[in-house]
Structures are given as C-alpha cells and as structure tokens.
Amino acid sequence: MTIARLHRPAAVGAAVIAGALILTSCSSGTSEPEGSSSGDGGEMTDPVELTLLTGTVELNVQIAEAVAAGFNEANPDIVVTVDASMPSGSEGDNLLKTRLATGDAPDMFWYNSGSLLQALNPDSQLLNIADQSFLSNVQESFIPTVSTANGTYGVPIDVAGGGGIFYSIPIYEELGLEVPTTWDEFVANTQAIKDAGYDNALIQSFGDTWTSQIIMLADYYNIYNEDPDWADKYTANEAHYADTPIALRSFEKMQDLADEGLLNKDFASLTFDQALERMANGEGAQYPMLMFAIDTMVDLYPESADNIGYFAIPGDSASANGLTVWMPPAIYAPADTEHQAEVLRFMEYVASPDACAARLDAGVAAGGPFVVNGCTLPDDVPQAIKDMLPYFDNGNTAPALEFLSPIKGPSLEQILVEVGSGIRDAGDAAALYDEDVKKQAQQLGLDGW
Amino acid sequence: MTDTLTRSGSDAKPETPTQANPKKKKRSPYPIWFYAPAGIIYTTLFVVPTFASFYFALTRWTIFESEFIGLENFQTFFSEPFLFESLINTMIFAVLTSGAKVVLGLLIAVFLTSQIIARGWLRSVVFFPVLISAVGIGATFAVLLDPWEGLVNQVIMAFGAEQGPGWLTDPNLALISVAMVDIWRGVGLAVLIYIAGIVAIPQEYFEAAKVDGANAFKRFWHVTLPLMRPATTTVIILSLIGGLRSFDLIWTMTGGGPGFSSDVLASVVYKQYQAGFYGLSTAGNVVLFVVVAIIVVPLFWWLNRREVEQ
Numbered sequence A: 001m002t003i004a005r006l007h008r009p010a011a012v013g014a015a016v017i018a019g020a021l022i023l024t025s026c027s028s029g030t031s032e033p034e035g036s037s038s039g040d041g042g043e044m045t046d047p048v049e050l051t052l053l054t055g056t057v058e059l060n061v062q063i064a065e066a067v068a069a070g071f072n073e074a075n076p077d078i079v080v081t082v083d084a085s086m087p088s089g090s091e092g093d094n095l096l097k098t099r100l101a102t103g104d105a106p107d108m109f110w111y112n113s114g115s116l117l118q119a120l121n122p123d124s125q126l127l128n129i130a131d132q133s134f135l136s137n138v139q140e141s142f143i144p145t146v147s148t149a150n151g152t153y154g155v156p157i158d159v160a161g162g163g164g165i166f167y168s169i170p171i172y173e174e175l176g177l178e179v180p181t182t183w184d185e186f187v188a189n190t191q192a193i194k195d196a197g198y199d200n201a202l203i204q205s206f207g208d209t210w211t212s213q214i215i216m217l218a219d220y221y222n223i224y225n226e227d228p229d230w231a232d233k234y235t236a237n238e239a240h241y242a243d244t245p246i247a248l249r250s251f252e253k254m255q256d257l258a259d260e261g262l263l264n265k266d267f268a269s270l271t272f273d274q275a276l277e278r279m280a281n282g283e284g285a286q287y288p289m290l291m292f293a294i295d296t297m298v299d300l301y302p303e304s305a306d307n308i309g310y311f312a313i314p315g316d317s318a319s320a321n322g323l324t325v326w327m328p329p330a331i332y333a334p335a336d337t338e339h340q341a342e343v344l345r346f347m348e349y350v351a352s353p354d355a356c357a358a359r360l361d362a363g364v365a366a367g368g369p370f371v372v373n374g375c376t377l378p379d380d381v382p383q384a385i386k387d388m389l390p391y392f393d394n395g396n397t398a399p400a401l402e403f404l405s406p407i408k409g410p411s412l413e414q415i416l417v418e419v420g421s422g423i424r425d426a427g428d429a430a431a432l433y434d435e436d437v438k439k440q441a442q443q444l445g446l447d448g449w
Numbered sequence B: 001m002t003d004t005l006t007r008s009g010s011d012a013k014p015e016t017p018t019q020a021n022p023k024k025k026k027r028s029p030y031p032i033w034f035y036a037p038a039g040i041i042y043t044t045l046f047v048v049p050t051f052a053s054f055y056f057a058l059t060r061w062t063i064f065e066s067e068f069i070g071l072e073n074f075q076t077f078f079s080e081p082f083l084f085e086s087l088i089n090t091m092i093f094a095v096l097t098s099g100a101k102v103v104l105g106l107l108i109a110v111f112l113t114s115q116i117i118a119r120g121w122l123r124s125v126v127f128f129p130v131l132i133s134a135v136g137i138g139a140t141f142a143v144l145l146d147p148w149e150g151l152v153n154q155v156i157m158a159f160g161a162e163q164g165p166g167w168l169t170d171p172n173l174a175l176i177s178v179a180m181v182d183i184w185r186g187v188g189l190a191v192l193i194y195i196a197g198i199v200a201i202p203q204e205y206f207e208a209a210k211v212d213g214a215n216a217f218k219r220f221w222h223v224t225l226p227l228m229r230p231a232t233t234t235v236i237i238l239s240l241i242g243g244l245r246s247f248d249l250i251w252t253m254t255g256g257g258p259g260f261s262s263d264v265l266a267s268v269v270y271k272q273y274q275a276g277f278y279g280l281s282t283a284g285n286v287v288l289f290v291v292v293a294i295i296v297v298p299l300f301w302w303l304n305r306r307e308v309e310q
Helices: A002-041 A058-074 A089-101 A133-137 A169-174 A183-195 A209-217 A220-226 A230-235 A245-260 A272-280 A293-300 A340-350 A353-361 A383-393 A412-420 A426-444 B002-015 B032-056 B072-079 B083-113 B119-131 B134-144 B151-158 B174-200 B203-211 B216-227 B229-245 B248-253 B265-274 B278-309
Strands: A048-055 A078-086 A108-111 A161-168 A286-290 A308-312 A323-326 A330-332 A397-399 B059-061 B066-068
Touching (some): A048 A058, A058 A340, A058 A353, A078 A089, A078 A340, A089 B265, A108 A340, A161 A293, A161 A383, A169 A308, A183 A245, A209 A272, A209 A286, A209 A412, A220 A245, A220 A323, A220 A397, A245 A412, A245 A426, A272 A286, A293 A308, A323 A383, A330 A340, A412 A426, A426 B072, B059 B072, B072 B278, B083 B174, B083 B216, B083 B229, B083 B265, B119 B174, B134 B151, B134 B248, B174 B229, B229 B278, B248 B265
Parallel strands (some): A048 A078, A323 A397
Antiparallel strands (some): A161 A308, B059 B066
C-alpha cells in the first residue's frame, strides 16, 4: 500500500514530463518551416508556391528543374519547386496512388502516359483539362495517351523516343557489318561480333529486371504492321500472345538469343548503369534499350555522340522494318487542387515552345522529337537520334502496346528474364504472360474478362 | 530446498487479502481503464486492420473503391502459376534456416559458455548481426555475392577457379544463398537463448555427472541437451515463424529472382501489392496467415506436450 502511494505522484510526474516532451517536439516541428518560409517571402506579397513531384531519375530531374526555372522567371507571382522524391517503378506507383487516395497529393506530378495512367483512376482523381485551349499546341497523336473516354489529363514533358538497339559504329565498321533489316541478319551480325572475340556482342542487364523487356516490347511494330487492330482485340480478350504467331515471335526472339548463347557472360547480374557505361566506353557492341539512354551515355563519354548508332528491332522481312515509339510522360494535377488557376498556367507553359527552349537552353539534350507544336530539335543531335528520325519522317512507326491498350501484366520482366536465361521456353512464357495480363484486365474492370 | 520454497509461498498467501472477502474473487487493485491506452493502440493498429483485411480479401480493391467478388481472389491466387513453387520455396527456406539455427546455435552456445579466451567479445561478435537491419545486410551481401565482381567469388577465383558459382543468379542456388545469409543473421538470437538456458542449469548436475565418470561429450548429451528442451522449443518456434514469413532479405538480395526461382509466399504477396492488385494481395496475406497458423500451432502444442512429459 505504502509503496503504491509513493509511486503514484512519481507516475503522474513522469506522465507530465512525457506529455511536455511530446508537446515541445510537436511545436518545434511545426514552427520551423513557418519561420523560414515567412523569412523568404519578406514584405512583398507572397507568391503562390507549387510543388512538382518527379521521380529520382537524374535526366527527369534536370528537365523538371529547367522547365520550372523557365516558368518561374516568366511568372514572378508563382514559384514552382521540384520535389524529386518519388521512387521509381511500382513502388512510386503505390506511393502516388496512396497520396491521391488520401488527398495528400502534390500540386502537380510527373507520371507516365498510357496504361500506367489508367491505373490511377484519372476520371475521379485528376484535374480534367480537356477544355483548355493550350491543348491545341500538343500533337494529336499524343492526346489519346493522356485521355480517357471522359477527359484529358496531362501535358507532355520530355520527348517521344524509340525502342530499339544501340550499336557501336566502330565495331560494325571494323567487322564490315551492315545495319540489319531482318532478325536473321541481326542474329548473324551478333554471332560475327562474338566470333571476333568481343565479350559484349549483345548486352543484357538482368540485374535491373525491367531492362529485360525492351526486345519484346520494342518488337510491337512488327505485330502492328501485320495487324493494326491487334491491340483492340488484345484488350477485348480476343487475341493473346500465345495464340498469335507474330506476337509469339516477340518471345521467340528473346529465346533465340539465349539458345545461341549470344549474351554477355554476366547478363544475369549486370545493372542498367553498368550496361550503359560498357556501351559508352566502346566495350559493348549492341544493347537493346529505349532512346532516352543516349543522354546518359553522351554525358559519360562525349564521343558516344558519334560512335553509337541505333536501329529498330528487325522483323522477319526487310520490307517491314519500323520503329516502336514510346510517348513522352506528362504533368498531371489532382482533381481537388487548391491552386487550379496557377496549375493551369504552369501546364500551359509546359505545352508551349518556351518550355522546350528552356530545357534545351539549360543544356539538357533531347533524345527524340518533341510532341509540342513549334518545338524543334537542334541540328547537332547525337548520331543515334539522327538514325532514329528517318523512321518518323517515313511514317514507319507504331506506338508501343502500352499506349494502345491499358493492360500490361506486372510479371513480364521476370518472365522475360527466365526466357533470356534459358529457364523457360518462349511458348510457355507467352502462355504464362497471357495469364498475368488477365489479372490486370480484371483489376481494371474491363469487359470480356 | 524446494520444500521450503513452496512452504514460504503458501505461508505468504493468507496475509495478502487483508480487507477483501476471501470467498469473493480476488480483485485487481488497478482499475480496468488502465488497459485503455494499450487497448486503443492494439485495436486501431491490429484488430481493425486484421478484420478489415478479411473483408478486403473478398473484394477487387483499387484503394479508391472496392467491389465485392466473393472468393474469386483466392481462386486467382491459387491458380497463380508461381504459387506452388513459392510454397515449396517457403518450406525449404523455413526448415533450412530453422534447423541450422537450432544446431549451430546450440553448438556455438556450448562453445561460448566454456572457459575460453575473449568469451565476452566473441559473444558480442556472434550477436552483432542481429542488430543490423535486414535491408542493410541484404544489400551488402548482394554486392559480396556478385558472380563476377563480388568479394566471395574473387577469393574463389584467386585460388585458381576459373569462375565462382552464381550465388544469386543461378536459379538452383539463389534460395540457398539467401538462406545461408539468413542463418548468419539470425543465429545470434538462437545463441543468446541457448546461453541463457545453459547458464541456468545448476552446476550440481555437471558435478554429479563428473563424479560418475561422464566425459565432456556425455555431459553434453545427457545433461545439457535434455535440459535445453524448453530453449530449443523457443528457438524452433521463433525461427520457423520468421522463416515462413521471411521477406526482407529475399527481396533485397534477389527480388524473388532470377525469374521466380527464389520467390516465397511473402514476396508473391508483395508483388501483387506492387502491381496494384490490393484485394488479391490481401487475400494472399490471409493465406499466409493461415499457412503459418496451420504449421506453427500444432507444432507448438506438440513440442510443449513433450516438454511436459519430460
């Protein structure tokens, strides 16, 4: 009894101290940012502050900062700051979905167009800009990739790019090889390079599993060329990879490379960055990758601008040779934004030639054609981009499947790692991927699944 | 000795209920609302989410909205082509790590309770990996075990081998490699539990055995080992549950790869979550919960019964 009575005041005292600690920690936490922001604003009327959330990829951050700086200069009453803290890949997707669902989204964010956008439920979550006049500055081919049946939600940032294969011009010249126009020629070239003693005749980098998808996804032009409506049938559950011969070829191409043993010996552990380094320093002969990677390679080794060329994933006949195109990502805003007028002004700027100029002036090179009217590429682009432009000029392009259909199975990268490593054959892999796609279609609530 | 202990215990009893009626059920001197803080935290952070998850497992859930679809998620989850493989992998991983922690833990504990130089320091060294975050360990070992530039294979190659094994890139080896790292990380805790058990064995038993002429091995086999049964039960249960649920090391070291060859139940569930299949991944979690319960509850009961029989 006595002990308990002695303890009681002590316990109360402890509780008071604990409470006081919590209070002080809270107040110090909130007061600091307030103080600093009022200090910045000074006596003038405070400009409206907007946050633009982007991923951590360095190129994206550079572009976002260049465009935001250009906008801030032209609009002193608004300050756009870049918050480059969104993790890449599906981790970032989940973070963004959660922030949107809980009303905690940033004023604006940088996100993919195409199938990934559809998963954000744009009709209820995002600011509809379908009736804004500045959309007329944006090329028509881009609009469907940021639209649903009920609205349009984003303005393009960055440029369109191709999916294909980077090749080393010096190695091709040394061995007297021609740029391949059919898949068989490509395999023969690769074999010749390997036989000449190059360890990196064809680089794959499964250390970053997403890179395993490039050959298969960039092969979509060849499906499109044979059946332009294939994407619609695929979305409606009428066509599948396993039962369409030309679509199955995309998986078989990956298997060819594994069967012939054409890959670099460390394909299973090499990372994306290491692969780019290897390609840029001249050790690598060929690397299938999206065009945006050329910026990094030129940054690493400036001579890459002249030494690295580009070609599309070859099909089975030379007459049908074309490029699969990835549309640029876009800037979006949540539907319940507090600063709608200011956000729209920023979007208008992004969809104007001023934004491309701000980016190019800041020294951030463009890895492909802009989709904003009035934006032009400078003349001194790297050779790889020069190799890519004729596909656009001749109209031999097709959008990647993810811009034509909202469904993409989440396990594709692992499945392709298995095919490329010789663990699973192409037919089995295609069937497995069709099952994977089914889950995505059901989750999106599409008809026919 | 035991006699006096029990008597003093029973002597003390009648004195405590000074005012309360001995016939009435003994009441706690603390009011019931003392439970409130813990109760609120437990309810909001555990009970509500658990029961909510049983509901959401039956829906197609996009975070923004959910649609009731009955048991379809479970059907999809069980028709997941990698599920069976991952179930097998989970079992291999759990049994391998749990078994190794029992055997190695006991041996190291016996060693560290004997009279050796730098015993305290060695104990800290063995326990140290338990204190590091699993993600840090995973990232570090992923670098060390790199098939070409990793330190481990560099050493192997320095001894003349042309090429070391692809620890994390060979589909047949990846899961085993991760299990080895998990054993390295978790054995310290098993050792700690065993040391506590060994130290608690009265020295008289060892002295009596010595007088009877038992050598060191016999003393270990007939004295230490039987008296270690409660500690062994604890180690088995803890490490088995940990092994069945293990995720962090596997995710940071292989991501379930190459392909799906080191996927376990928890990583399959996480991949469904990553892909945005929230209902499906919740259903997977319910499956994981049931699997762990089906394995651990009977095992716990069986081990404890044997303990009592002893």
